[in-house]
Amino acid sequence: MERETALLLYRRMVQIRKFEEKLYQLFLTRPMPGSMHQYNGQEAVAVGVCAHLNRDDFITSTHRGHGHCIAKGASIRALMAEMFAKTTGCCRAMGGSMHIADYSVGMLGAMGIVGSGMPVAVGAAWSSQYRRSGQVVACFFGDGAANEGAFHEALNLAGVWKLPVVFVCENNVYGFSTHYRRVTPVENIADRAASYGMPGVVVDGMDLRAVFDEAATAVDRARKGEGATLIECKTYRYMGHSRFEKAAYRSSEELDEWRKRDPLVLFRDFLLGSELVDAGELEGIDADVDREIEDAVDYAENSPDPKPHDYRQYIFKVNDEFPTHHQKES
């Protein structure tokens, strides 16, 4: 990994962490619209995978989408504004946290329905294959999603059509309150790749470098037209399932155990140890990101609220090509 890359990836992880910490505070201290699912703890996954994606490569995301957005390079301001339900939000206040996405950086949407982004990712990969565009699709999903029918149909189709997609299972141990081993009769979800004729690999999802390396292989494989890969990243979510959910179903020891291997700390230690960078540089980035987040909050706060009927323009795209009678407003 080159120095510049390393610094960028470090910054991305910090951005995700601080973006969410800020939001957590905001939710505690003032009325915020909707809810959110936090990504803290999983930063290395989104960042390690997106590191290999071009701007015009695609990703699909989930209900837990902040990290994927930031890793793919979405504007922090637009993300924050979306959380505030402002018109300057990346989704124009139409989607909120659960559907947060920035199409301009190749995000095809954050799907709030578990597993449902997976067939969509496969479709985008099919499109890329058909158009010979060389675009790769990274499809993020959870351990829980791996038990949905959509998972199966998506991987199967990707397998038969040899599509350029990387399936990234973020096994953060729980699906909502449920430990994955209580609902999944295999230790490694990656083993399911064999059912679809594609390679499956398990990787330490707390270690950015490990994710980075496996993702390199998988993205490369996809780019070369050799087909899909299933990468299972063993990781952990620090927060409750959503906003204020307490996560009483797990022990604080378990949480502590995982926190010891915090992806930011691990990578920071590596960077410092490798002498690629010095502590001052990293602190500089941290401070930078702090400013960026404060700026985004300001931006969001000062952005206009939507009007009650703004939503109407988004139900259907009006086709300019030829006239169509549209249903009148009722």
Place this chain on the structure above:
Amino acid sequence: MERETALLLYRRMVQIRKFEEKLYQLFLTRPMPGSMHQYNGQEAVAVGVCAHLNRDDFITSTHRGHGHCIAKGASIRALMAEMFAKTTGCCRAMGGSMHIADYSVGMLGAMGIVGSGMPVAVGAAWSSQYRRSGQVVACFFGDGAANEGAFHEALNLAGVWKLPVVFVCENNVYGFSTHYRRVTPVENIADRAASYGMPGVVVDGMDLRAVFDEAATAVDRARKGEGATLIECKTYRYMGHSRFEKAAYRSSEELDEWRKRDPLVLFRDFLLGSELVDAGELEGIDADVDREIEDAVDYAENSPDPKPHDYRQYIFKVNDEFPTHHQKES
């Protein structure tokens, strides 16, 4: 396999074969209601599996259900009458070929939607486990069904809950017109068992004895509470996908190749070779079955047609326990 068993299983296979040959003739020569999907060629599967099931064990079936019904011991008369859409039909002319089923012998229904019987089988197995009834469920499905989301969710749940179910994949090479290798990126569907923590086995589905042996192990395992098994039976359907579909997508050589290993011929040869029975006995059974089928046709022909509004009584069960206002007929 004991002599009596062998003779019964032979009879079952002949019943299925002749039941369908008769129906094929009927469809050619007179107006028959609806359509049908024929089981010819696959007889060894249903018969070999059901050989190990008690009357109160359950099975779920598919659009191609005649064989499963007969193998589980349903009345030939009631089946034939259903094909004729008569009130004496096993489903009272409500289901026809695609939903043909006899609950009194443990058939939970033939589901015309591909894969959709699988979660139902799992539910029945859960019920058996909960009630500690010792009942086993055999779940029949096709190679095509193995690509439906329902397959995945069903096997996963059976795997986690260690349910007494035997998944029987009848890989007859095609799903409608499509060769399974064109839509399934693995050679053996049985390999998918690994995704669900259960054993998966491949068996020669043309060879009754092979099916019989594997089914014995799987049923036994289920009966003992050790969980589910996925058995893939390599088999072939002789006829088109449905009634008069021509199957132009496959070669006559391929068909001939499979016909050489016809399950009835194989088993007949084995029986004669083993000297358990003599040719006369088998011919006796054949003749018996001929009579049985003719009798069933007579029975069906002479049974009453349903009245136009008979269906109304089947929409809802009327609860006797307490009064409920029901929607008036409109």
Place this chain on the structure above:
Amino acid sequence: MSYVLANEVRPIFPGVLGLMPVKKIVDALNQALREEMDRDERVVLLGEDIGVFEGSYRVTEGLHAQFGEERVRDTPISEIAIIGAALGAALTGLRPVAEIQFNDFLACGMDQLCNQAAKIRFMLGGQVTVPMVVRAPYGATGRAAQHSQSLEAWFVHTPGLKVVMPSTPYDAKGLLKTAIRDDNPVLFLEHKLLYGATSPGGKAQTAVQELGEVFTPAPDEEYLLPFGAADVKRPGSDVTVVATGMMLHKSIKAARELAGADGIECEVIDPRTLVPLDRETIIDSVKKTGRLVVVSEDVMSCGVTAEISALVAEHALFYLDAPIRRVAVPDTPIPFAPVMEQAVIPQIGDIIEAVKSVVYR
């Protein structure tokens, strides 16, 4: 066994609220489940996070502890398998109650519910019965398009399913018990804002406090409520208002305002079950009032308001003194921003406006 068939019990009006604590709907539902599980070993529960976690809206609180793992089963995130397993169990001697975490996810198990469970008794010519309940929360609470729908019409439009939508703790308990004893598949829809309990992150408590009015308590004794019996939650002579769930409460509020400020007396009818639907009570009311406003949180086209309008346009047309007004979500998904969500979800003001428009015409 014995129980009260509480068909004729009328709602208890506000005065009572001071005397008796309003049991929350979430508690009423919980009590119904507990009673039925106590009474009948065949009653088993399954769903995502209903066991150890006690349900995302806490309807199953304490049940895993009391009845154990075997009867309160956490499932994988597999809506096809949940509904299908419930069906398989129902066919073979159990009386399962499945929870789907949001009614929007019924779309994931749609085939099992609508093509299998709803039809199997029919296709098999009555050989089997299907005593299963699928419970699911519905309604908009700031969670955007995929977690805010009110999808009852899909299922009303699926013959073979019964569809229940209680609006009070009293109705919730009595109807859920009936649902569990019914031998047919029942879809039991629960409005998130009416639970009266704080879900992880929810605002339900507030919503209920604002409503109160006809939030009839559920007694601790056992009672059942019949399906197909609408409840006139507020009698009136000028306009018939039909509404379910949360909209029932908004309609009651609207009715009280209209009575006070404008002297318009609304008769507010809660069908309670959409299938079977108590057509007589609705039609008879319209014959009396001559005016109809139908209020629902589902989207307009082919929704519940369409059905009830059509019913009256067919069976009581000549009694109508005004066009039938529908108050429902316009044909749009639910937007995220609260101000936009508010704009699409029927509000008390919309109901008042609609009622006035049919009275003053």
Place this chain on the structure above:
Amino acid sequence: MSYVLANEVRPIFPGVLGLMPVKKIVDALNQALREEMDRDERVVLLGEDIGVFEGSYRVTEGLHAQFGEERVRDTPISEIAIIGAALGAALTGLRPVAEIQFNDFLACGMDQLCNQAAKIRFMLGGQVTVPMVVRAPYGATGRAAQHSQSLEAWFVHTPGLKVVMPSTPYDAKGLLKTAIRDDNPVLFLEHKLLYGATSPGGKAQTAVQELGEVFTPAPDEEYLLPFGAADVKRPGSDVTVVATGMMLHKSIKAARELAGADGIECEVIDPRTLVPLDRETIIDSVKKTGRLVVVSEDVMSCGVTAEISALVAEHALFYLDAPIRRVAVPDTPIPFAPVMEQAVIPQIGDIIEAVKSVVYR
């Protein structure tokens, strides 16, 4: 590119049939697909058995041969993946047309169609467009409860989807081409008995021969038909009859009988697209005739007949001289036996009876 916007073309009546061969709907659809594929490389097809086999109803005949494996893709039996893949492709530059083998199986991919495809542009605040078509056959043809439904109402009730139901070759071709060029998800429903082609085992040919009357040919030239423009398939002054698909033809038959035997002139309106719905044409007609009969092959409750009734009861109530009659499948799954299927599917006699009941009242 250039094309005829054939908005104003009126149907050609029976006399013409002698002169010009009636192109089958199946051929009209096939031609539409071929033209659009020729015109635009982004148009790709996917579905079960549509390639090598050329479609279970043969709509894709010759397309695999002409356009090759890359553009006409056979899929696994995976409705979730088919619809989801179409969506993903639509979001990224293609214009996919997916075939679902029977509309009943849309239930298997319901989430992808209704929660994802219908809502994604909305949830993303207009960042994306979703130019995809899902085609599916519907209607009862002796195949029992799981293969006989007419499920349009589920999708009319799903904002974000357009819903098209052509009844003639002319409409089928023009509307399918429009659907493919539309930038929104379109559900295109095709009645099995109207294809006019013998499916493997089907009886469609016969049904079409019996109907003929307004089976307007589809010209070989290119033309598009606009969405949201109902077509008055038969003008009349006494009763408005609204019907789609197969029911349109039965309604025309009924209208001719009524005109001959009873001197009742029905105005038969074919909405052609249910979303967007041409409300004006329906309402204006009712204002003229004062009577409305709505005919549909879907089940009654919360169905298409409910929506159209409600529309008129809201917007033209005082023009009505009779109750609105709905002729639809009663609330039941479709039974297998032909005599029972006949009893639940609206027949010409049912339409005649309904029309008479609103005229002679």
